[in-house]
Amino acid sequence: MSTLIAENLTKRYGSGESAVSALGGVSFEAKSGEVVLIMGPSGSGKTTLLLLLGTLLRPTSGRVIINGQETSKLSNHELPRLRLKEIGFVFQHFNLLSALTAEQNVMVPLLAMGISKSAARSKAREFLKRLGLEHRMTSLPQNLSGGEEQRVAIARAMANNPSIILADEPTANLDSKTGHEIVELLRKGAKDENKCVVIVSHDPRIKDIADRIINIEDGRIS
């Protein structure tokens, strides 16, 4: 069974004559252990697609199904719980919380799940160690390199053991070598931990890590 199903997704912003269509009828499926790369130029609708898959936007029509659960049927109170449990986000700008150390950033989703502080800390340490950041646990984001920040972000995304990782341009702010290391980590996560990884990017250098590439243009799969 597919972990993630996008079924005829459309998204229109605004209404009437001024309405803009960002996405028009996109459908695809992704399975556990699979890395799907969604590629397309700026303005093609790939970020809108990622927001819809991540339940941060509601589609104008169509459905997103995560582990058999239709997300459009969930209320605004239920969606955060689903995201916390099933989806890990990796952002283009890393988006770590500036006041928290690397370790504390990874602890955030665990604490939000209601895990005790000591258990969250030990789990965060384990993830950071796995990603080669054992020497950076108490560092604030401002003292980390771009690659280190993104690795902390990956650790945070994986902390709650979600079934889906959604990454938005994860290599955009990194040099070529570091960018490749990052996508390799995501691929490793997909393969070793059986996660469904969806990466949105326009970076052709990372094509080789994808199991499947979906090209999107003007809001449609091309």
Added chain:
Amino acid sequence: MLLIALRNLFQEKSRLLISVGGVAFAIILMVALFGIYNGAIERDVKFLKESPSDIFVMRKGMTDMYHGVPLVSLTDIERLGQEDGVSKVVPVISLRPGVSDGDTQFSLFVTSFDPTDLSQGPWALTSGTKNITDGEIIIPGSLAKKLGKKLGDTIVFSESAKVWRIAGLVPEASSFGNHYSWITYHAAQDFVEVPGTVSFAYITLFNPSTAAGAAQSLQPKYPQLSLRGKDQLVTEEKKNLGDSFLPILQAILAIAVLIGTAIIGLTIYTATLDKSREVGILKAIGVRNSQLYSIVLTQSMLTTALGLVIGIGLSFGVGWLISNLLDLSFVVTDIALITVVGLAFIMGILASLIPVRRLAFIDPAEVFKS
């Protein structure tokens, strides 16, 4: 989520300092108001409390010794002295003479006492003597300071042109326009308009703890008089003053609470605005709104608590300055402190409401925009 609240709060120390300072300022304002208010009331009843009396005797219809025409007959005083349980009855003549000193005009509340009876007269003096003679007067030290007078200088009663030599200075004896002063009973008799009467009298009992009951049982025998136990009179006087000044205090307290609320509210609000993106990240990750609200509330409460501790600490310093520089009494009661703590926490909760509202409207999708 306490972790995020704490780290966010202490990340920007200058903002925290301003916020805590603002709360502390509001707390100082509130504690100072309560301290001055309670101090003024305590000082006002000091004359009653320190009087050598278990029961006060006044003419019927009078509620205190400061207003109306005081006429108590010496015959009644003599009779009261014969009653069971009564140890002593002291007749007191009081007057309210106007005094002019250069451009300054004021009035005194003068009561008489017998200097040979050490239990009578003012409380402990700061300087001078209680053993005064007929031409001498004991006045409040603060009044003497205001007039630039010292022991041995004179003051003149305007109407009678009677000159008095200052023989003693008494502390904490000015309150609400009453400058408590003392002259001898003998000298005060010159001012008695109705012969055979005095203004009021003090009764001391063999057993002071029975004052309320004794006043009640004696009252029917003396329908032309009003007899009140000391505690009753002190309570009534406090209530009268409280009723007069409480609305003013409440209004100023409301202003203090508003200032504190505005300062904490603005600080937490700007902090929330600054952290909008991070709040969006938390929302995207799946942190619930209720958890985000708890972060804001925790920050607000911690700011309030810090301001409260610092504010209460500094309030006692301010109280010391008020007592020593302004000749005002400063009394902070437990009830006042509990009220301030309660108001502070209401302040903290109110201050978190606007930022919480703001949080609800932060769109997590914004995080994905550059």
